[in-house]
Amino acid sequence: MRARECCGIVAINSKSSIAKKIFFGLKVIQHRGQEAAGIAVAKDMKITCVKSSGLVHEVFDKDTLERLEGNVGIGHVRYSTTGVKTADEAHPITATTSNGDIAICHNGEFVNAERVALEKKLSGYEGETDTEILARILVKELDTTSDPTRAISRTLSKLRGAYSLAILVGDRLFAARDPHGIRPLCLGRMKEGHVVASETPILDLLEAEFIRDLKPGEIVEVGNDLAKSFEMARPEHTGHCMFEYVYFSRPDNLLDGRLVYDVRKRIGQILARENETNADLVVPVPDSGRAHAAGFADESGLPLVEGLIKNRFVERTFILPEQREREIGVLLKLNPIRSLVEDKKIVLVDDSIIRGTTMKKIVNILKKAGTGKVHVRVGCPPIRHPCYLGIDMKTRDQFVANDRSVEEIREEIGADSLAYVSLEGLVEAIDYPKEELCLGCLTGEYPVEIDGEKLRRRERLEDFTEKG
Ligand code: SF4
CATH class of the missing domain: 3.60.20.10 (Aminohydrolase, N-terminal nucleophile (Ntn) domain)
Known part of the structure; x- marks a missing residue:
């Protein structure tokens, strides 16, 4: 194939x-x-x-x-x-x-x-x-x-x-x-x-x-x-892809009765609730982290500031297939407003981290712009398993979270701190019973029988514990 x-x-x-x-x-x-x-x-x-x-x-x-x-x-x-x-x-x-x-x-x-x-x-x-x-x-x-x-x-x-x-x-x-x-x-x-x-x-x-x-x-x-x-x-159960809500769909899409923007904002609120952060500002990664960041700012009471400006005429980096194209894509795509972030402690919010190369570059350009602290907060638990069901995430070694603890990922991307929304928090935000969602790339258990992989069992979410 x-x-x-x-x-x-x-x-x-x-x-x-x-x-x-x-x-x-x-x-x-x-x-x-x-x-x-x-x-x-x-x-x-x-x-x-x-x-x-x-x-x-x-x-x-x-x-x-x-x-x-x-x-x-x-x-x-x-x-x-x-x-x-x-x-x-x-x-x-x-x-x-x-x-x-x-x-x-x-x-x-x-x-x-x-x-x-x-x-x-x-x-x-x-x-x-x-x-x-x-x-x-x-x-x-x-x-x-x-x-x-x-x-x-x-x-x-x-x-x-x-x-x-x-x-x-x-x-x-x-x-x-x-x-x-x-x-x-x-x-x-x-x-x-x-x-x-x-x-x-x-x-x-x-x-x-x-x-x-x-x-x-x-x-x-x-x-x-x-x-x-x-x-x-x-x-017996559906297996709606959680990643449509987290990243893939437009925020103004009404998907199975849920406005994607509202789901992302709820994820941001839960992320803030789960991770109290000593910071001055919330900065979204545009455009993917905007709704999550709005929720984080709402819940934390911190001001939401557009500290990164996006060049709208560059393709989304995640779906560009060549590594080199993706790297150039990030550099073309974002520029920080130095006067807004300089000497500030910021919470940088994005929807997810896949390979980590994009986030690493964003943290780097913010540090170069004089940002005091960069606390990265992520609206999707670590992705460690492939997707066989239509999203371009095929091999484990492409994931920055593969065989790395959260602390090791923090080190890799150069952030001052790093936290992900919990699996329970994500499920709560999407507002489906967990058995109605596909969480395969997070848990390694899939709703559809796939050769060499585990079929989803009815385990409690708490059994899928995070590393680190
Ligand atoms: S494994 Fe499931 S949740 Fe993850 S991207 Fe694929 S379909 Fe979506």
Whole structure:
């Protein structure tokens, strides 16, 4: 398998042309993937697809959007996890069946795609992504039935993992969310049809009314006037990804009934409650730590000061795949306001620490600007385990927290003190029972069966103690 991805989806079925609407929708979720973008539209059972590597506005111009004629279509933004950046890997993935053309957009990751490909004797699958394998299985199923919902549910019943999907089968549009509800997907009503989207701010842009999130395990046929629903077998518990709340989603996203901004602010409040800090100011790492810092300032009574200024025209460093690109990215991205931080004891708040390289550089530039003390506070417990469910965190040695105590991490990033929100605090802020969340990258136990890893047990949170 070449690449796995965490991405964003927009799909629309309308009475009027939809390519531009999908284009604008993809721009709203550009943060979910910056390496490739694509749109497929269907007209008269024929699918036209344009996709390439690059940002949304680099892939599409007026001419390409005009070529995408049709009233039903799907779009995708993507980042790869292996550094391979070819247009072939961009979504939508298209194929031809005896029932017409199909196109697929996928956010998430199948953990057993290769095994299923082997069992089904799919030739040449070794070089394919998990979504390409899904497409091949779906093609086989569609060759045996004229009912696309049945073909999709049969296909998905063989695959395990995290998935939010938008699928065109001829002129018909389907959306599906995995039985654990790991990745987000919501449904909205437009003046002339329906929209399916990874995040609700797309609905705001399209002036669509929010209907609801897709239920875990739901397959929906999205028509002009109605959305027909089919439910797959569901596990006892969901496994919503905690990292969507902590980092990945936009703060104005309403995810499974929770405004992400509110969750992040609550995390900040709990972080302050758990870690009383002798400081003068709270400084957010822009933009990722803003809501957490607002909560920290609220709870602690310390003033919130924008001591770091962000260059808005540089990509998010975490999702740039090459180490060197990430390093340059940090230096391009942030500049401290010396007069605000000089000789001050500051609480520097960010959402999470993955590799630690970004935080180390931020601490360094603050120290160079004359900051008295830098107390780092983090809105996510130490990440020590890989994600197999659609976020680009694949190997343990990439994590600064791998085999390091909190004190050792503090030393590595050069901070005067370091504290993380507790696991219990994080769960309290997200406001789900812990067994309804995926906390796999924190605890090493996953809601989905993954070869070589532990399946989540019903252990008490206190059993996962922090090092140091
Ligand atoms: S392992 Fe972590 S990042 Fe991956 S789905 Fe679970 S909580 Fe999200």
